[in-house]
Amino acid sequence: MRQELDITSQINALIGTIKSEKLDEVTRLQALSATRGLLETLESPVERIIQDVVMNPPILTSIRMGVQLGIFTQISQNPDHGVTAQEISERAGASPIIVDQFLRLLAATGYVDQIDAQKFKPSARTMIMANPNMEATTRACFDIGNCCASKAPEFFRQNQNQFPSSARETPFQLGLNTNLSYFEWLGQNPALAKDFQQWMALNQKATASWTDWFDIQKHIIDGFDFQSPDNVLLVDVGGGEGKYIQEFKENLSFSTAPGQLVLQDLPNVISAIENPPDVELMAHDFFTSQPVKG
Structure with a gap:
């Protein structure tokens, strides 16, 4: 004792x-x-x-x-x-x-x-x-994620416990009763799509800036073809409102780096950006071929 x-x-x-x-x-x-x-x-x-x-x-x-x-x-x-x-x-x-x-x-x-x-x-x-971003995160994770999780055993029982054959054949479709892919479904459900974007913003705020820990000089700047100002230096794929590109632009070490910056996301996300960063905005589905080459 x-x-x-x-x-x-x-x-x-x-x-x-x-x-x-x-x-x-x-x-x-x-x-x-x-x-x-x-x-x-x-x-x-x-x-x-x-x-x-x-x-x-x-x-x-x-x-x-x-x-x-x-x-x-x-x-x-x-x-x-x-x-x-x-x-x-x-x-x-x-x-x-x-x-x-x-x-x-x-x-x-x-x-x-x-x-x-x-x-x-x-x-x-x-x-x-009580933070609005956390409230949005809770709705997005629970209303979508928990529906998928609760239906996962039934989904895998139906497909003999095999790996999903496509993004349109997953527990998500069974849980949300849809034939659409996740991001297509979000495009038709603007309230939860907004919650999802706030969730992504919360994740970004909770972590240190990627420009502080990623070796940008080695992996992005070195070896870049500086001859044409139209060459694309960086593409932010599925970048939402462009926080990562904005952090890159605000880092004094790379603020004068040459080359174009491209922000890609789904059309409904790109069109809804209220304060777009000074970069090229491009609607793109990352389940399809990447249009920016080289």
Whole structure:
């Protein structure tokens, strides 16, 4: 018993140390990897399986419903006084019982903080979830991805567990009840297409600029034919609104690099760009042959 208490004290002390110190990114990732090893050592296989198989699906549903009911937005806007389940249900026009049930799951998993029987304040996750890009990401991943995932066993059972023969014969078609490919379907569903683009923008914001870690000089600049200004230096394939090309243009080391820059995406994406970068815009489906050669 004494040894068990000592282990608990050591872990709590380590948590306190980490909270009080600002770790660099490399150290943080190394510590995170070590922490996962600690959790795996303490957690029984049955506990892990129950979490993955039994608990995760309703947790994902509660997060998606948190977006739909405006739970994260409402709670994040009242950090001092908090919000009651009744207030959330009234503003959402939803059943108080439904709101309460999802709030309990969100509180149990740290997505909101429960301060009273029916009152909630924002946690760190609440504030992130209230971000419009994160709300869009949640809708895109759940409304599309979960439909595909839930139908995958049935799809592979029907095709004798073989690899899909084309982009139009996948769990996506079964899950969304369509004959269209993923990107064709997005083109006909503008709301989720917009969510998808916001999801991609969120991914880009969450990572360091590619110009900081990719050897542009070696792989792009060196060996480029500078003789004609019309030669294409860089093509951003499926580039959305052109964030990667914009980062390239803004990097002072390459701001004067010669050659043309091309941004490619589907026609509906290209036509919807509100503030296009100063590059050539080209509608292109990357499942077809690349029109830019050389």
